[in-house]
Amino acid sequence: MGAKKKPHFRIVVAHARSPRDGRVIEELGHYHPVTKEPLAINLSKIDEWIKKGAQMTDTVKKLVTSYRKGGEKDETTS
DSSP states (O other): OEETTEEOEEEEEOOTTSOTTSOOSEEEEEEOSSSSSOEEEOHHHHHHHHHTTOOOOHHHHHHHHHHHHHTOOOOOOO
8 A cells, every 4th residue: 555655554464365465354553664653553453363363474573563662552443
């Protein structure tokens, strides 16, 4: 997502066999690497999906770890 020179990424739950831009089960957050507010994640939803057996990609693991260390509050995405 996003535009040229203005990237915007979504953190989503998708089936492992789905194509990269395919159907999404649930959106859990978003990541704007260029803006001042770069990250918004619903940590409670991420924890629920992990309990159900979902696995995070390496990139999402790094983002969630840095988000938790930063002490930012849990934001809900619409």
